[in-house]
Amino acid sequence: MPVSETRQSLLARFREHQRTIGVAQRQQVPKRPPGTDVEASEQQQLIWVHAHLARNLPLYNEPVTIRIPHLVDPVVFERAFNHVLRRHEGWRTAFDWREETLWQVVTPDLRVRIPFEDLRRGRAAERERIALSRAIEDVRRPFNLANAPLLRARLIALADDDFRLCLTLHHIIFDGVSLYTLFLPELQACYAAFVSGREPDLGPPPVQYPDLTAWLRTQHRDFRTELRYWDTKLAGELPEMKLPLDRPRPDTRAYTGGAKTFYVSSPTLEKLKNIGRERDATAHQTFLAAFHVLLYRYTGQVDQIVGGVSSSRKHQNAERVIGYLLNTIVLRTKLDANDSFFDLVSKTRDTALDALSHEVPFQLLVSRFGKNRTPGVTPIFQVLYSVEPPRLTVAEGWRITEMDIERPTANFDLTLQVDVGDDAHGQFLYATDVFNASTIDKLIDSWIKLLDLIAARPELSVASLAAALDERTGSRRRQIWNRIFRRRG
Numbered sequence: 001m002p003v004s005e006t007r008q009s010l011l012a013r014f015r016e017h018q019r020t021i022g023v024a025q026r027q028q029v030p031k032r033p034p035g036t037d038v039e040a041s042e043q044q045q046l047i048w049v050h051a052h053l054a055r056n057l058p059l060y061n062e063p064v065t066i067r068i069p070h071l072v073d074p075v076v077f078e079r080a081f082n083h084v085l086r087r088h089e090g091w092r093t094a095f096d097w098r099e100e101t102l103w104q105v106v107t108p109d110l111r112v113r114i115p116f117e118d119l120r121r122g123r124a125a126e127r128e129r130i131a132l133s134r135a136i137e138d139v140r141r142p143f144n145l146a147n148a149p150l151l152r153a154r155l156i157a158l159a160d161d162d163f164r165l166c167l168t169l170h171h172i173i174f175d176g177v178s179l180y181t182l183f184l185p186e187l188q189a190c191y192a193a194f195v196s197g198r199e200p201d202l203g204p205p206p207v208q209y210p211d212l213t214a215w216l217r218t219q220h221r222d223f224r225t226e227l228r229y230w231d232t233k234l235a236g237e238l239p240e241m242k243l244p245l246d247r248p249r250p251d252t253r254a255y256t257g258g259a260k261t262f263y264v265s266s267p268t269l270e271k272l273k274n275i276g277r278e279r280d281a282t283a284h285q286t287f288l289a290a291f292h293v294l295l296y297r298y299t300g301q302v303d304q305i306v307g308g309v310s311s312s313r314k315h316q317n318a319e320r321v322i323g324y325l326l327n328t329i330v331l332r333t334k335l336d337a338n339d340s341f342f343d344l345v346s347k348t349r350d351t352a353l354d355a356l357s358h359e360v361p362f363q364l365l366v367s368r369f370g371k372n373r374t375p376g377v378t379p380i381f382q383v384l385y386s387v388e389p390p391r392l393t394v395a396e397g398w399r400i401t402e403m404d405i406e407r408p409t410a411n412f413d414l415t416l417q418v419d420v421g422d423d424a425h426g427q428f429l430y431a432t433d434v435f436n437a438s439t440i441d442k443l444i445d446s447w448i449k450l451l452d453l454i455a456a457r458p459e460l461s462v463a464s465l466a467a468a469l470d471e472r473t474g475s476r477r478r479q480i481w482n483r484i485f486r487r488r489g
Contacts, residue, residue, distance in 0.1 A: 029207045029215045029317065038210040039217065040095060040102040042361050043312065043324055047172045048095055048102055048145060050411075054255050056142060060171035063139040063405035064179060065164055066187070069397045072163040073195065074116035074155055080190035081153065081165075082111050083200060084183060090173055090209035090323035094148040104210050107148045114165075116155045127158045135166040135405045143170045166405075171324065176389040177313060178322040179400055188398045209323030212315065227368070229358040233332055234369045234380070241382045242299045243413055245434040249376040254433045257410025260440045261403050264424035264451055271455035279342060281349040283420045284387045289341065289348040291385055291416055292333055294450055297466040298443075302335040307384040307412070308352070310359060328362035329355045330380055337463035341454050344462060384412045388419040403427055 032038060040048065051059050085091055092110045096103045117134065119127040138152045150170040157163050174183075186202060193200040264272075276286035288306070295304055312318075312325040333351045335344065370379025391400070403419075407429060415429040428447075430440050450469050453460070460468065 027215075029211050029315065031208075031211050032214055035108075037096070037103040037105050038214045040104050041213040041216070041324070042363060043326060044095070044104070044172050044213075045102050046363055047324070051145060051170075051172070057255050057409055058140055058142045059255055059409045059411070061139050061141075061143065061407070061409070062169050062171050062174075063135055063402070063407065064167040064169065065135065065401045065404045066167065066184065067399050067401060068163040068165070069161045070163070071160055072155065072157070072191075074114070076194045077155060077165075077191055078112075078114045080187055080194055080200075081114060083190045083194075084186045085110060085112060085149070087186070087202070087205060088182075088208070088322040090178070090321065091151065092148055093173060093210070094150065095145045095172070104213070105148075106210060110148060112149055112151070112153060114153045114155050116157070118157045120157050120159055124158075131156045131158060131164060131166070132405065135168070138166065138168040139405060140408050141168075145170070145172065173324060174322065175311075175324050175326045177311065177319065177325070180389055180391045182320065182322050184398060184400055185392055185394055188394050188396065192395065205320055205322075206317040207315075207321055209321050212318060212321055212323075216315075223360045223364065226358040226360045227364070229354075230330075230360070230365060230368070233354075233358075234330070234365070238369065238380060239301060239303045239305060240374070240377060241295065241304065241413070242301060243295075243382070243434075244298050244439065245413070246436045246439055247434050249413075249434055251375040253376055253431070255409050255411065256432045257407055257429055258432050258435075258437055258440070259403070259406045259427045259429045260437070260444055261427050262425060262444045262448060264426075264448070266423065268451050268455040269420070269424045272451065275342065275454070275458045276345060279345045279349060281345050283424075284418065285349045285352055286345055287387075287418050287420065287424075288331070288352070288385050289345045290447075290451055290454055292335060292344060292348065293341070293454070293462055293465050294443075294447055295383065296335060296337070296462055297446065297450070297469055302337060303332075304335065305330060305332045305381045307331070307381040308355070309384075309386050310356060311389075327359065329359060330362075330365060331355055331385070335462055338461050340461055341458045341465060378412055382413045384415040386415060386417045388417070391421065 047060055089106045092107045094105050094107065096105050117130075119130055122130070134154060134156065138154065141152075143150050150173050152168040154166050155163065156166060186200075189202060190200045272286050272290070273283050276283055281289075288308075291306070292304055295306075296302065308329045308331045310327045310329045312327050313321070318325060331348075331351050333348060335347075339347070366379050373379045388402070403425070410429050410431040412429075413431050413434055416426065417429060418424065418426040428440050428444060446469055450465065453465055453468055457465075457468075
């Protein structure tokens with residue numbers, strides 16, 4: 001279909017925005033003098049403050065499992081892990097609050113010991129249970145952000161073809177790109193080299209995280225144009241997402257959380273990707289449009305604000321930096337219940353492009369629009385949509401999974417986390433002080449049915465999709481009641 005004038009102008013503005021940023025980002029990042037501490041990045045400061053306020057909770061602890069489908073030498077593996085650690089200052093960093101400033105403090109010589117546990121002799125179910133309990137134990141212990149390393153690692157053997165590195169990392173030192181495109185390939189390459197009796201041939205990182213963040217602070221940007229856009233976009237009283245909470249939000253949040261995993265069938269995924277292609281939208285934008293329909297079905301709201309996540313890796317060498325380089329963006333979409341899903345995909349795509357074209361540090365928006373908020377309600381938005389970055393193919397079948405272990409905390413009422421590649425799966429993360437697990441089970445049931453409905457009938461309106469979803473749920477209830485009555489008869 002022909003691209004609309006609106007679409008052309010959005011794309012032009014987005015590309016010009018990227019070009020303008022790119023001019024500065026091609027400059028060389030200078031190295032700081034050895035041993036010099038650097039002020040924490042703005043994104044790190046937000047995390048640090050939040051974690052400090054909830055210091056007894058593992059609020060930003062992220063569990064990750066690296067699965068290795070062959071025998072592993074624990075001694076060589078630990079050597080490889082520490083070699084990667086020596087290469088990247090971002091994972092040797094702690095944080096020190098002094099002189100009214102938060103500082104990154106890099107430990108020059110840091111070695112991590114990786115405990116090894118061999119469970120290969122036990123029963124399969126028992127092996128899984130023990131491995132899971134070890135990982136849960138690690139993720140539930142808070143970190144002291146003043147002490148490096150802000151990670152924990154343990155190696156577990158469940159079978160000759162099933163070794164697992166269970167990692168717990170504090171989010172202040174990493175993001176998805178750090179894991180998928182840097183840490184995992186480097187760890188595998190270092191292990192393969194050491195096993196073969198040679199040194200890894202990786203070359204030094206082009207820039208270190210503290211040097212990059214120090215340089216970024218010198219690149220003063222004038223956000224007046226972007227803020228004028230947000231003054232219009234977020235004008236008036238911001239809508240609070242009226243989710244079907246099981247309990248009222250407490251004035252002081254506990255931040256305890258749970259997670260439920262879902263999987264999307266291959267036929268449905270392929271159809272959803274095709275729907276997105278028809279409207280020049282990514283698969284993630286298409287899933288976000290479907291999420292808007294789900295929220296409409298449960299809240300009836302057409303004015304929806306959902307949080308999103310954007311990469312801050314704008315510099316040409318930033319793709320090879322291990323560290324936290326994410327920014328939160330605000331996605332405000334005004335649905336029309338009569339619009340087809342195709343139309344909603346276009347609207348969602350345009351909203352995302354507009355937000356990225358006018359991106360500013362999230363803390364600027366919080367300070368500008370999140371002052372007069374209700375206690376217990378997160379500012380600006382209460383629901384987050386997050387996507388996993390593309391993954392590199394790593395030799396010998398090494399792979400990362402992030403959904404094996406349930407996170408014990410939640411920053412928002414509800415987070416939809418989606419991983420789309422050759423297959424699609426994800427999680428709903430939820431705050432347990434407002435949701436019961438059974439409510440999220442029903443939500444996921446509705447979500448999967450909705451995706452199947454959209455895949456089959458994308459020409460239906462938002463209202464029709466929501467109504468059809470209710471009809472399916474009602475039909476299922478009637479079937480259950482009929483079976484009960486037949487048994488009683």
